[in-house]
Amino acid sequence: MPVKLSDATLKDLPPAVLRPAYDRSALTPGIVHIGLGNFHRGHQAWYLHRLMQQGQALDWAIIGAGVRPGDEEQRKRLAGQDYLTTLIALDPAGRAAEVIGSMIGFVPVEEGNAALIAQMADPAIRIVALTITEGGYYIDPVSNAFDAAHPDILHDAANPDQPRTAFGAMIAALKQRRDAGIGPFTGQCCDNLQANGEILRQTVVSLARMSDPDLAGWIDANCSFPNAMVDCIVPATGPDELALVRRMGIDDAAPVTHENFRQWVIEDDFCAGRPDWDRAGATFTDDVHAYEAMKIRILNGGHQLVANAGDVLGVATIAGCMAHPLIGSFFRKVAEDEIAPHVAPVPDMTPAAYVDLVERRFANPEIVDTVRRVAFDGSSRHPGFVLPVLRAALAAGAPVEGLALSQALWARMCEGSREDGTAIAPNDPIWDDLTVAAKAAKADPLVWPGQRALYGDLVDDARFRDSFTRWLTLIWQNGTEAAMQAYLAAMP
Numbered sequence: 001m002p003v004k005l006s007d008a009t010l011k012d013l014p015p016a017v018l019r020p021a022y023d024r025s026a027l028t029p030g031i032v033h034i035g036l037g038n039f040h041r042g043h044q045a046w047y048l049h050r051l052m053q054q055g056q057a058l059d060w061a062i063i064g065a066g067v068r069p070g071d072e073e074q075r076k077r078l079a080g081q082d083y084l085t086t087l088i089a090l091d092p093a094g095r096a097a098e099v100i101g102s103m104i105g106f107v108p109v110e111e112g113n114a115a116l117i118a119q120m121a122d123p124a125i126r127i128v129a130l131t132i133t134e135g136g137y138y139i140d141p142v143s144n145a146f147d148a149a150h151p152d153i154l155h156d157a158a159n160p161d162q163p164r165t166a167f168g169a170m171i172a173a174l175k176q177r178r179d180a181g182i183g184p185f186t187g188q189c190c191d192n193l194q195a196n197g198e199i200l201r202q203t204v205v206s207l208a209r210m211s212d213p214d215l216a217g218w219i220d221a222n223c224s225f226p227n228a229m230v231d232c233i234v235p236a237t238g239p240d241e242l243a244l245v246r247r248m249g250i251d252d253a254a255p256v257t258h259e260n261f262r263q264w265v266i267e268d269d270f271c272a273g274r275p276d277w278d279r280a281g282a283t284f285t286d287d288v289h290a291y292e293a294m295k296i297r298i299l300n301g302g303h304q305l306v307a308n309a310g311d312v313l314g315v316a317t318i319a320g321c322m323a324h325p326l327i328g329s330f331f332r333k334v335a336e337d338e339i340a341p342h343v344a345p346v347p348d349m350t351p352a353a354y355v356d357l358v359e360r361r362f363a364n365p366e367i368v369d370t371v372r373r374v375a376f377d378g379s380s381r382h383p384g385f386v387l388p389v390l391r392a393a394l395a396a397g398a399p400v401e402g403l404a405l406s407q408a409l410w411a412r413m414c415e416g417s418r419e420d421g422t423a424i425a426p427n428d429p430i431w432d433d434l435t436v437a438a439k440a441a442k443a444d445p446l447v448w449p450g451q452r453a454l455y456g457d458l459v460d461d462a463r464f465r466d467s468f469t470r471w472l473t474l475i476w477q478n479g480t481e482a483a484m485q486a487y488l489a490a491m492p
Contacts, residue, residue, distance in 0.1 A: 002251040005081040010099065014249040017086075020101035022052045024082075027104050030060035030275075032120050033190075034067065034166045035131035036074055036106065041085045042234040042258040044129065044190055049100035050280035057275040063125070064106035065116050067166045072109040077253040079106060086245050086252040090366035091260040097248050112162035113169040120173035120185070126272035128170055129188040130200070135380035135429060137193065137203050138167075142383060142456040144199065146206040157210035171208045174223065175215050184222040186270045190230050192300050193384065194292055197227035197267065224271040229292035231263040231299065233361060235369040259367050265291040290346045297339050298351065299358045301385040305402075306331050306362065307375040308409040312480050314418050317370055322363040326484040332359060333488060334402035342392040372427060378410055379430050383454055394461055404467035405487050411448040412475050414438040419479060442476055445469040 003012045010019045031048075033040055051057040064083070066074065078085070083103040089096045107115040120128055130136075138147045147153065156168030163169050170187065177183060187204060189196035201220070208216035235241070235257055245255040264282040268274075278284050285291070303318070309330065310321040322328040335358070340351035349357075361367075390403045414431070415438040416424050428434055433451075441448040449459040449468055458464055475483045 002246045002249055004251040005084050005086065005099065005253075007082045007084070010084075013099065016097070017248070017250065018096075018098035020049070020052070020099065022055065022058065022101070024101045024104065026058060027052070027061040027101075028059045029063045029104060029122070029124055030057075031062045031127045031129060032065055032107075032116075032125050033062050033103075033129045033131070034065045034116075035133075036064040036066060036071070036078070036103075037131060038234045038237060038256045038258075039230075039232070040129075040131045040190065041100070041103070042087055042256040043230055043232045043262060043264065044131075045085070045102050046087060046100055046262070047264060047277050047280045047282055048275060049102040051275055051277065052102055054279065056279065059124075060127075060275045062103040063119055064103055065119065065166075066109050067113060067116070067164070067169065069109065074254065075106040075109060078103070081253060084252075086248075086250050086255040088241075088245060088248070088255060088257045089260045090257050090364070092364065092366055095248075095366070097245070097250065099250075113164075113172075114162075116169045117163075117172045117176070120170060121176040121180075121182070123177075123182045125185055127186045127188050127270070127274065128173075129190055130166060131190045132166060133377060133380070134192055134384055135377045136166075136191070137199050138165075138207075139199060139203070141380055141454055142452070146202055148206065148210065153207060153210070156207060160211045165207075167204050167207050170204055171212075171215065171219070174208075174219055175212070178215065178218055184219070184224075184271050186272055186274070187223055187225045188228070189225070190228065192230065192296060194296055194388075195227055195289070196292075197225040197269075201225040222271065224269045226267040226269040227288040227292070228267065229263070229265040229288055229295055231295050232261060233259040233364075233367055233369055235367060236373050240368060257367070259361060259364055261361060263295075287346075290344050294343050294346060294349070294351060294354055296385050297343050297389045298335055298354055299361075300381065301339060301389060302331055302335050302358055302362070303374045304378065304381055304386055304410070305334055305406050307371040308378070308406070308413045309480055309484065310371040311375055311413050311424055312409065312418055314420050314422070315371060317368055318362050318374060319365045319367060319369070321371065322359070323365075326481055326488070328359075328363070329488055330402070330405075330484045331362070334406065335359075338393060338399050338402045339389050341398060342389050342396070372425075375413065376427050377429060378414070379428050379434065379454060382407070382410055387455065387458065390458070390464065394458075394464060400464060401467055401471075401490070402487055404464055405471045405483060407449065407468055408445075408471035408475055408483070409480065411438050411441050411472055412480065415442070441472060445472040448472065
């Protein structure tokens with residue numbers, strides 16, 4: 001029978017399962033992390049756990065947090081197993097399981113976020129980190145400007161003591177710390193946003209300024225918000241993952257599967273200290289931008305290239321897309337010819353070598369990463385990952401046919417049906433608006449890039465406009481595969 005995961009049963013786990021070698025009862029908190037999904041536990045929490053395995057950073061343990069009602073279910077799951085998580089590395093060479101113990105608590109999820117505010121106001125907390133998805137920062141997807149008119153933001157500005165958002169809770173905690181003379185904490189963004197620390201600073205300071213300009217000035221002057229690039233493919237957990245962990249001898253209600261690859265590149269700007277994550281494999285650098293541009297444009301942008309086509313064609317996983325005779329080739333051609341030329345090299349990695357690396361990672365058959373997960377929130381991901389390189393290519397007079405085709409494929413997916421006639425379930429916060437535009441674009445293709453809240457002035461560029469129109473028309477007339485075949489045949 002699988003062993004029910006808990007502190008008391010760590011000694012009973014199968015011998016092949018790695019487990020904490022440190023005394024978890026001696027850990028004290030130093031980090032609050034908001035957004036306890038799979039990615040955080042498979043990435044940042046693992047780096048901290050590996051430091052603790054070396055006998056270091058024992059005063060930096062993680063307290064989990066969430067601001068959505070659904071986060072309470074995650075809190076209950078993790079609390080029921082002493083906040084331990086089983087990580088399962090999936091690699092064609094073999095699978096390996098490791099139980100990590102760097103998280104020691106999870107604040108109650110409640111309206112008004114009083115418990116979260118109190119936890120972040122604790123002097124022991126020196127870092128507040130977030131993994132809340134790219135679309136969670138209340139920014140305009142085209143300009144990256146702060147969205148001061150969003151109802152959540154207006155609520156928090158009018159009710160700063162009972163905030164609805166993570167940012168409002170951070171501000172309330174920082175106010176208590178300032179008033180008590182405790183000092184600031186570092187705000188650490190762990191989402192896939194270019195200049196993610198700067199985006200986090202903008203959201204926090206801008207929201208604070210709406211209710212308390214003096215506090216906003218204090219936060220801007222005293223808190224730090226380091227930029228960072230995070231990377232690890234971490235699928236969602238479903239019945240298959242729950243069954244897998246049980247077959248490995250562990251009864252874990254919230255296991256995490258992940259690829260056998262991680263990267264974390266961090267700007268060394270922490271106002272209240274930090275763990276030595278570099279001793280566990282992270283990289284501290286003054287040039288995070290080059291790393292994040294490479295990753296966001298090739299990997300995250302590449303994910304959108306394959307996932308939209310895969311969903312329309314009924315291919316369920318990213319590995320399945322890479323095995324598809326056209327989708328995998330489409331990714332390779334666009335990444336190599338239209339994205340990599342607009343990416344700078346970083347130490348020990350050229351853009352061409354990174355394309356090779358990403359291609360291997362996407363093709364890993366052990367990683368059951370669904371196209372639905374990857375395609376989620378395209379209204380944030382395309383403007384953040386794909387459109388910047390499209391703009392760069394247009395400005396340089398470089399090829400854009402594959403990038404334009406990727407936008408036609410996104411429009412085709414958002415129409416809401418696959419080519420086999422099955423429905424594509426809503427998969428975006430603004431899905432209804434996207435579907436209306438996608439259906440209208442069947443007759444008038446320019447309705448799609450005419451969504452200026454997403455595309456800005458790109459629709460005014462004749463080269464993009466003509467290319468997009470041609471591809472979307474071909475997709476609706478002859479199908480997705482015919483469009484990809486035409487692209488692959490036309491390009492040298």
